[in-house]
Amino acid sequence: MTIDNSSAEQNRLARLLTFLGHDPTNLALLADALALAIDLGDVIHGQQLIDHMKTQAIEEPNICALAAHVSLQAGQYAEAGAFGDKAIEGGIKHPAVIFNTAQGHFYSGDYATAHTLLSRLSHEAQSPTSLLVMHARALHQLEETEEAEALVARALLQDPANIEIRGLLALLQYENDNYSPALITAHETLAQNPDQLDALIACASVHFHQHNITASRNAWLHTIAVHPECGRAWSGLARLEFNELEFDAAEEHLKTAVKFMPDHIGTWHLLAWIYILRGDSIQARRALDCSYALDRNFGETHGGLAIVDILEGMTERAQKGIRRALKLKPDGLSARYAEALLLQQAGHPEKAAQVIDQVLDRTRPDSSDTGRVLMENWLQTHQNKIPDRHPDQH
Template structure:
């Protein structure tokens, strides 16, 4: 009999005993433990509450209550339970890790780091710490954690988190080294794919993104990378949909929305492109390439004054703004010419300027896709 079947059988026996001795606290505690081991967290919770109605549960049962809350995705309850237990056992690494995990699911990343201040001596805790540092934009600190773990662990989850942080910090040497230790994970494969894209190896990048998505179909970084690959393969509509999927998953990663905007623009859907650029500005109106994208759309639609104003904003925010520079050049080019603005835009978008013959739009979209992302 396997462990789960044995726990289920034991739980059934204990329930029978409890039917004859319903207030027996020892039986209630044993039944709660058996229910947990049998994969029945809701029933374990009900038994612990039954114990509490008779007498306060011991710390072991309160800890089990916290584990049940985690299993049931009641992360706020779990965080409260583990916090209360830490009052008496502040140095307990298991409690600190469980509290950190609950807080991470609540997107309380400062709280994660507080909980893990004394609990990073195992790789799972270190991976959680790295991801929270990443979310908070403290990438250099995340890399310091990685350096400290060199030679101490072969946990692919830790190295995938570190590879992603290194990639977003534009430390390609560390990213490549750490991603190589995480190639069994979706996140690791996506990191390897991004590194291949940065080197212009689109075919190899696509293979890695496909492997990443085969391991985890909802991986936003996988869809983001596939979008860049498809765009470089002259499939802008498919690329735009991939960028959209990544952007919807990330939510507030501006680079994903920018990449989607440029891809839709290349695909010839001005309305979809404008919607994405405007979404970026609604999230952060200091993002220069969103203004640059809108400037290009204004130019394409025959509104040179609006285009000039947008381009000036983009260049004021970032004097290296490709979108702003492009529109400024197009305005000069169009002066005194009868050529339609839309034709000028399409020619400019497809002119090769980057490595491997990338067009300016591909460079813009790929640059946006490779920008810093919270995990």
Template structure:
């Protein structure tokens, strides 16, 4: 799971602190046993973003005497910044037993969530923590969302949206949950209040993509990735933009990366499958459609996509079987509608690939005039 909420940020810019670190290290060369110097140097190293050095200095301190609470907490924060979440939790857990501190509980919950222990993270994010640490609110919202407790996540976000704990991060997390709940108007309003957060930019990008504003969507996803290059939803969004721009080879690679990052997100695998199909690699497309169907047995578009793929391979009986499955799962499935349209003309010769691409990207298939590509953007972006 990607958690954009970060740990406590070093308060001082790294440049002046780098000079302070070097000065303190020079003092330690002449007085290596000085605990106060070790503590000051560790704090300076943390503020300079030299987290490995911070940990080394704390080890030297701990070898002489147990770390006081403030330095034990610093060890946990340094581990968080290095994404060593097990080590961070080992530092925070003893403090939880001795200190009633919302920030410590938040940081412990953050590490716990990043380790995939979402139920345990929820327990740490109690009312006292939410009241005492505003960053805990969007974190809990994201954890609830990840646990598929979408209604609870939205209720939590809305209950704090106009309160003192409201922040751009909260609005971004709430926008994501509302987008996944298909409440697009509310998602747009929250995303607009989320400023330049990764979540807000990504949701705005997905909404722009849905409205056909491809250039705006591309810019928003790129801005999101500038903040977080590992953002899975934004990576997926860039892949959907490339698909809409008919850059099928690029889209296949980008959407494969997004599917790997999201791992169990059926929509991402289906999006990657379409890119490979449009790029002429039916084998790769089949593997990805089948993966999507395996991940979500109720995902009609995976079977609809397989039906379209089978039409392109002139396997009409198999196409009809998959189309029937898709229709049973969702009578309004657009990929099944595309397969049905193609079957009606028995497309399957050399021209079928172009016909499939044109139909999927340009032809309105649903009662609302949506194309399969538009539906793919919305379905692919949800739940990521």
């Protein structure tokens, strides 16, 4: 007669819970119960044990380390990070505990803490690919893309057939302005998996940067078809449409983008610019207010709000906004545009033109060309293009 081991272990876990009811601060019993819940993947009893810890105010480091693992299994990522922090602060140095804690912080969006923890592990030559990739993604979120690319390259050496790692490498190559290698890596990835998200983003982005609008549009459309909740894909498509003066489509797709990534300031700014160009100050202010709520010290947001103030006739308020914007970002485009608008309104078109000329003669941060060269190239490409006419425009 065979015994169902799983059933026997479940019965044992139930007995441990009963014993804990009679001896609630018995750490050995609690540790055994947590470890067994982890082995069984028993989320329900695991949560009961977490609740028991809280009720009894138990914060012993080894118990907290086990609780972090239980919380991860339950998808309670912030709690996993908090329990893991207590374990590490209490002297636990085991790599698995550090990794579990880093996972908790990573999946709850605390990429800086995840990076700090993973840095203690990723320097090891034999670090597993899962650790290297998670660290790379945390660094990517922190815009430390060169270090992230180096980690992904290490991971790919360990697992050269891994499509997800190769796709992430393509994206990071793009982020680091290595456009030709990024496109090659993306195509290699997509040849094996046409739906790999990172490679699709890299492919669409490189094509857009290289002014291959049709290929970029096709890549973005495929991306949103297979990854409809990817905010970056909706935003990328909208940026292309904005560039092509397809403002109605860009507006709708930006609205979708901010549903999936409401904390991306640049997407709110692009949406605001559509409304500014239409003269819709109410909607522009709403978009910029969302950006302001994310970061009160972002110069371009203050510059954009100054433009909206000008549209609404609040000149003095606009002047204050321009000063704030330029203090935060001396070369801010929106603040300089607001300055030019004020000069134009004050009857100084020549001075307004000088301000715009100063902006255009600067080398753009993402290009070796000046703004003037980029604008002239764009005008040459789009000389016969007519922007969408909005119902409010005449």
